[in-house]
Amino acid sequence: MNDTRQFGDLATQLVTESRRSTQTDNLLKYNDSLVRSIIREQRDLEKAAQTLAIEADPDNLPPALLIYQTAISRNKRCLLAYHTHRLDHLKDMYWAVGGALPHILSNSDIRGKLSPHEVDYLRQYNSTVMEFRGEFSYELDIMAGITNPPKDLLVLVHVVRDCGVIQTEQGSIDFQKDQRFMVRRADIEHLIVQGYLEEVS
Amino acid sequence: MDWDDEDALLATSSKGDALDFLNLDAPAPTETETPLSELIRHWMNERHAPTILAAQEQLLGLLLDHIRRQTDAVQALRGHPSTSEEEHIRIMLVQTEVERVKFIVRSYIRTRLYKIEKYARFITTDAEIQTRLTTAEKAYASSQAQHTDRHLHYSVLQSLPPAQAHLDDQPIFVPPMVTQPNKSRAVFAYALKECPPVRLPDGTTLTLEKDQLTLVPFYVVEHLVERGTAELV
Numbered sequence: 001m002n003d004t005r006q007f008g009d010l011a012t013q014l015v016t017e018s019r020r021s022t023q024t025d026n027l028l029k030y031n032d033s034l035v036r037s038i039i040r041e042q043r044d045l046e047k048a049a050q051t052l053a054i055e056a057d058p059d060n061l062p063p064a065l066l067i068y069q070t071a072i073s074r075n076k077r078c079l080l081a082y083h084t085h086r087l088d089h090l091k092d093m094y095w096a097v098g099g100a101l102p103h104i105l106s107n108s109d110i111r112g113k114l115s116p117h118e119v120d121y122l123r124q125y126n127s128t129v130m131e132f133r134g135e136f137s138y139e140l141d142i143m144a145g146i147t148n149p150p151k152d153l154l155v156l157v158h159v160v161r162d163c164g165v166i167q168t169e170q171g172s173i174d175f176q177k178d179q180r181f182m183v184r185r186a187d188i189e190h191l192i193v194q195g196y197l198e199e200v201s
Numbered sequence: 202m203d204w205d206d207e208d209a210l211l212a213t214s215s216k217g218d219a220l221d222f223l224n225l226d227a228p229a230p231t232e233t234e235t236p237l238s239e240l241i242r243h244w245m246n247e248r249h250a251p252t253i254l255a256a257q258e259q260l261l262g263l264l265l266d267h268i269r270r271q272t273d274a275v276q277a278l279r280g281h282p283s284t285s286e287e288e289h290i291r292i293m294l295v296q297t298e299v300e301r302v303k304f305i306v307r308s309y310i311r312t313r314l315y316k317i318e319k320y321a322r323f324i325t326t327d328a329e330i331q332t333r334l335t336t337a338e339k340a341y342a343s344s345q346a347q348h349t350d351r352h353l354h355y356s357v358l359q360s361l362p363p364a365q366a367h368l369d370d371q372p373i374f375v376p377p378m379v380t381q382p383n384k385s386r387a388v389f390a391y392a393l394k395e396c397p398p399v400r401l402p403d404g405t406t407l408t409l410e411k412d413q414l415t416l417v418p419f420y421v422v423e424h425l426v427e428r429g430t431a432e433l434v
Contacts, residue, residue, distance in 0.1 A: 039360045046362040073375065076365055079357045080378065087349065091318070121352045128344045135337045136310070139265045139272075139303075146308040150300040153293060186300060 007045065007071035010038045011078035018085040027089050030115040035082070038075055045072050090114075090122055098193040099133075099143040101126045144189050155185045156200040163196040236263055237302060242432050244309040249389070249433035250426065251419050252382035253316050253324075255333045264306060271299050313338065321345035322368075322379045330382075384420040390431045399425065 014034055021028050049068035056062050093110075097103050101122060104110055111119075133142050159175045166173055168187040175181070175191070180200065191197045234242075243257050275292055278284050284292070317324065317338055324330050324342040331339060350368060358366045368378065385402075392409035399421050400406050409415060409431065425431035 035357070039357070042361050042365060046364060072365060076357075076361065077375065077378065080353060080368075083353055083356050084349070087352065115356065117352055117355045121348060124344075124348045124351075128341060128348065132314070132337060132341050136265070139268045140307060142307050142310050142314075144307060146304065146311050149304050150297070153297045153300065186303075 007041070007067075008074050008078075010034060010041060011075045014038065014082045015078050018082050021085070021089060027086070027093070027110065027113050029113045030086070030118065032115065035079065038079055042072060042075055045075070086118065087121065090118060091125065094122065094125065094129075095143075096193070098145070098190045099126065099129060100190065100194050103194050141186075144186070145193060150185060153184060154182050155188075156180060156182050157188060157192065157197040158200050159196070160198050161196050163191055166191070236260060236267070237305075240264060240309065241305060242429075244305055244312070246426055246433045247309060247312045251386040251388075252384055252423075253313060253320070253330060253333055255427060256313075256335045256338065258335055261306065261309075264302065268299055268302060268306070271295060275299070314341070316382075317342045318345050320380055320382055321349065323381050326379075384423070385418040387416055388419045388422070389414060389416055389434050390422040390425065391434045392425075392431050394430055396425050396430045 014031065017028055017031060017034075020026075045068050049065060049072070052062060052065050052068065056065070093104060094101065104122070105119065114122075129143075136142050157180065159177050159179045159181070162177050163175045166175060166188065169184050173181060173183065175197065188197055192199060240257070240260055243254070243260070247254050275296055278288070278292055317334070320330070321342045324334070324339075325346045334342065353368065354366075358368065390409070392411055392413045392415075394411050396409040398406040398408045399417075401421060402418060407415070407417075407421075409425070414434070422431055422433075426433060
């Protein structure tokens with residue numbers, strides 16, 4: 001076994017995780033220990049660079065300093081890329097369920113993969129989006145789906161999970177498991193997205 | 202009951218006074234362009250352009266007003282006892298059309314939101330791009346940039362040595378970390394009418410004839426798209 005390690009090996013591992021996450025379209029668990037190790041490496045690198053810079057002649061800096069600097073900026077970039085990539089994935093998940101934040105946060109499987117800061121982030125994100133949505137609240141819901149243009153006004157749905165009484169244009173409907181309803185698509189689209197109802201085609 | 206208003210949406214061709222002043226600085230490429238087809242053009246441009254295009258606040262406001270009026274009218278008519286069977290069918294058609302218009306409006310708004318999120322940090326530092334956003338969009342961009350900054354600060358930057366704890370440094374050998382729109386991305390531009398000559402990256406000029414389709418970097422045709430003489434497809 002070869003035990004030698006280069007600067008930036010750990011950061012490569014971190015970026016590989018992001019790549020895997022993209023390829024499998026799957027959110028991996030927040031890798032706290034790896035992030036911490038890289039931050040530790042950053043501190044060591046900074047110290048090494050400092051010592052070198054102090055000892056060296058300012059007019060004739062040793063090339064080693066450049067290596068340290070490059071390693072530092074690469075590690076930092078990888079760290080930021082990892083976190084930003086995760087945020088992007090979380091935002092995609094958020095929009096995919098039509099902005100139903102409790103739906104994401106109450107899912108213990110997803111919740112376990114998030115760092116506490118990411119949960120905070122999602123909450124703030126949600127409030128920003130909701131504020132923006134309010135601008136259009138009287139005319140339309142900007143959170144509704146934009147993947148398929150509407151073809152019919154009504155849709156036949158099959159109830160997969162109980163979701164209680166919902167206000168629709170035809171009055172309130174009590175959706176109970178295994179029932180079928182013909183309802184206006186705009187009224188219940190968010191329930192399809194969140195998996196309570198299924199479209200019968 | 203006033204049916205004209207309902208039918209107007211099906212055609213959306215009510216060329217009222219409100220439209221004429223809209224076309225003052227951006228002459229309509231075709232005489233028959235309706236508010237909806239105008240929005241569809243902006244929607245397609247927005248979806249194809251690498252950067253954020255100018256906000257169409259007046260046009261959007263006009264359509265939103267229209268949606269609201271139609272929805273209210275439909276509500277009133279549906280509940281009215283004297284509405285005949287034939288009229289109910291027409292109401293359904295209007296409702297379907299309203300849903301379709303909503304879809305385009307929604308998609309247009311969301312396309313812009315997506316880009317605003319992507320370039321949030323760049324938007325907060327660039328005055329030129331801010332002129333193309335609405336007030337609500339600007340607020341959205343700055344709070345996005347703030348939240349992302351804060352998240353990165355708490356997760357990474359605060360633990361790094363002070364010398365490294367900035368987001369906007371310009372590291373050597375690598376591009377800057379703030380994502381910027383890439384205006385040299387290739388786009389398909391379709392000339393709606395004859396365009397003034399444009400300069401290509403290799404120094405030659407190109408004159409787009411009416412109905413000509415060409416593949417060029419976005420910045421070459423940016424001003425044509427803005428003026429409405431060309432559209433992205």
